Amino acid sequence: xxxxxxxxxxTQLLKGVLDLAVLAVLRDEDGYGYDILRRLRAAxxxxxxxASVYGTLRRxxxxxxxxxxxxxxxxxxxxxxxxxxxxxxxxLQRSGKVWSGFASIMDDLLRERGKA
Amino acid sequence: xxxxxxxxxxxxxxxxxxxxxGLPPATRDELLEDLPEHLAEVLAEGGGSxxxxxxxxxxxxxxxxxxxxxxxxxQPTSRYAAVTDRAxxxxxxxxxxxxGADVRVGPLLGYAKASEFLVLLRPAxxxxxxxxxxxxxxxxxxxxSRLGLMPRLxxxxxxxxxxxxxxxxxxIWLGRRGTPTRKWPRRAFRLATVxxxxxxxxxxxxxxxxAQRDGYSEVGYTGWNEFxxxxxxxxYDGDGRLVSGVQLYDQDGNPIRLGEPYCEDxxxxxxxxxxxxxxxxxxxxxxxxxxxxxAVTPPPDASTPGSPAxxxxxxxxxxxxxxxxxxxxxxxxxxSARPPAAKEPARVG
Numbered sequence: 001x002x003x004x005x006x007x008x009x010x011t012q013l014l015k016g017v018l019d020l021a022v023l024a025v026l027r028d029e030d031g032y033g034y035d036i037l038r039r040l041r042a043a044x045x046x047x048x049x050x051a052s053v054y055g056t057l058r059r060x061x062x063x064x065x066x067x068x069x070x071x072x073x074x075x076x077x078x079x080x081x082x083x084x085x086x087x088x089x090x091x092l093q094r095s096g097k098v099w100s101g102f103a104s105i106m107d108d109l110l111r112e113r114g115k116a
Numbered sequence: 117x118x119x120x121x122x123x124x125x126x127x128x129x130x131x132x133x134x135x136x137x138g139l140p141p142a143t144r145d146e147l148l149e150d151l152p153e154h155l156a157e158v159l160a161e162g163g164g165s166x167x168x169x170x171x172x173x174x175x176x177x178x179x180x181x182x183x184x185x186x187x188x189x190x191q192p193t194s195r196y197a198a199v200t201d202r203a204x205x206x207x208x209x210x211x212x213x214x215x216g217a218d219v220r221v222g223p224l225l226g227y228a229k230a231s232e233f234l235v236l237l238r239p240a241x242x243x244x245x246x247x248x249x250x251x252x253x254x255x256x257x258x259x260x261s262r263l264g265l266m267p268r269l270x271x272x273x274x275x276x277x278x279x280x281x282x283x284x285x286x287x288i289w290l291g292r293r294g295t296p297t298r299k300w301p302r303r304a305f306r307l308a309t310v311x312x313x314x315x316x317x318x319x320x321x322x323x324x325x326x327a328q329r330d331g332y333s334e335v336g337y338t339g340w341n342e343f344x345x346x347x348x349x350x351x352y353d354g355d356g357r358l359v360s361g362v363q364l365y366d367q368d369g370n371p372i373r374l375g376e377p378y379c380e381d382x383x384x385x386x387x388x389x390x391x392x393x394x395x396x397x398x399x400x401x402x403x404x405x406x407x408x409x410x411a412v413t414p415p416p417d418a419s420t421p422g423s424p425a426x427x428x429x430x431x432x433x434x435x436x437x438x439x440x441x442x443x444x445x446x447x448x449x450x451x452s453a454r455p456p457a458a459k460e461p462a463r464v465g
C-alpha cells in the first residue's frame with residue numbers, strides 16, 4: 001500500500017475548492033451544467049470531472065445557494081440554468097476570503113522554504 | 117437528437133442509477149433528475165460515446181455521489197431498494213421499447229414519430245376526458261340510471277348539458293395547465309386518468325350492447341307482455357253463451373297455455389285445482405253471465421265425477437252447444453273433452 005502524502009494531487013485539491021470554483025464562474029453569468037464545466041476547464045481546471053460538477057451543482061442548489069430556471073431550446077434538450085442568489089453571493093465572498101487567506105499562507109510558506 | 121443518442125443516454129443513466137442503489141430512491145431520483153439533459157449536452161459536443169468521455173457509469177456515479185455530498189453508492193441496502201432497482205431497470209427497458217415503436221409507427225401516420233401525431237390530438241383528448249369525467253360523475257351520483265350517452269343526473273336534460281359543459285371546460289383548463297409537478301398531485305392525476313380510461317372502456321361496451329338488444333329488451337328482460345295478467349280465458353259463442361272446454365292452438369298446432377289451472381274458492385278464498393279441462397279453468401268466475409242461466413255450460417269432463425259445478429244446470433253439454441248459428445262454430449265441448457288436433461282448432465295469431 002502506497003502512502004498518499006508524497007505528492008500533491010490536483011484532484012484532491014479540487015475537491016476542497018470546487019464549490020468555490022463553481023460559485024465563482026456563476027458570479028457574472030448564469031449557466032447550465034455543461035456550460036459551467038466548460039468555463040471551469042477553460043479557466044484551467046482541466047481535470048474537473050463532469051460528474052463532480054453536476055453533483056456539486058445539485059448540492060449547492062439543494063443547500064439554497066443557487067436558483068435554477070429552465071430555458072426551452074428548439075434544437076436540443078431543455079437547459080436548466082443555475083444562478084447565484086443572495087445566499088450564494090454571501091457564501092462566495094466568505095469562502096473566497098478563506099481561500100485567499102489559505103492561499104497566501106501557502107504562498108508565504110513556499111516562498112520561505114524557497115528562500116531557506 | 118436522434119434515437120441512438122437517446123438510447124445511449126438512457127442506458128448510461130440507468131447504469132448510474134444502478135450504481136447509486138445504496139441511496140434512498142427519492143434522493144437518487146432527485147439527484148438524477150437532470151442527468152439525461154446534461155448528458156445530452158455532453159454527447160452533443162461529440163468526441164465519442166458517453167463511456168469514452170465520462171468513463172463507466174459506476175465511476176461517474178461514485179464521483180457524482182461524492183461531490184453531491186452523499187456516501188459512495190454501494191450495493192442495494194434493503195429489499196425495498198432491490199425491488200425499486202429492478203423496477204427501474206424494467207422501466208428503462210419499456211421506455212426504450214416505446215421509443216422504438218414511436219419511431220417505427222410514425223411513418224405510417226405520415227410523421228417522423230408517432231408521438232408527434234399524438235401531441236396534435238392532445239386537445240381532442242382533453243375534450244374527450246371532460247366528457248368522460250362528466251359521465252363518471254353522473255354515474256357515481258345517480259345510482260339507478262343505466263349508462264347512456266349523456267351525463268344525466270336525475271334525468272334532467274339541462275343539468276346533463278351543464279355538467280357536460282363544466283366537465284369539458286374543466287378538462288381543457290387542466291390540460292392547458294399541464295401535468296401537476298408535485299409528486300402526490302401528479303399521482304392522483306394519473307390515477308384519475310386510468311380510472312377514466314377504464315370507465316370509458318367498460319361503459320363503451322355496456323352502452324353498445326344495450327343498443328344492440330334495444331328492440332326486444334322490454335319483453336326479454338322484464339318478462340312482461342300483454343298476456344302476463346291473463347289468468348283465465350272465457351270464450352262466448354255467437355249467441356253470447358259461454359263455451360266451456362275450449363282448447364286453444366296456435367297456427368303451428370301448439371297448444372296455447374294461458375293462466376294457471378287453479379281457481380279461487382269463493383267461500384274459503386283458497387286456491388284449488390281447476391276441475392275442468394280446457395278453458396275456462398274457472399267457469400264460475402266468468403266476467404259475463406248471459407241472462408239465460410242454461411247458457412252456462414257445466415264442466416264437461418265426465419272423468420271427474422262427484423264434482424259438480426255449483427251452477428251446473430241439468431242440460432247436457434251436447435244439448436246446449438249446438439247453436440243455430442253455425443257460422444262461428446266453436447269446438448263443441450264433447451264429453452271426451454279432447455278435440456283431435458286436426459279438428460279445426462281455435463286459431464290464434
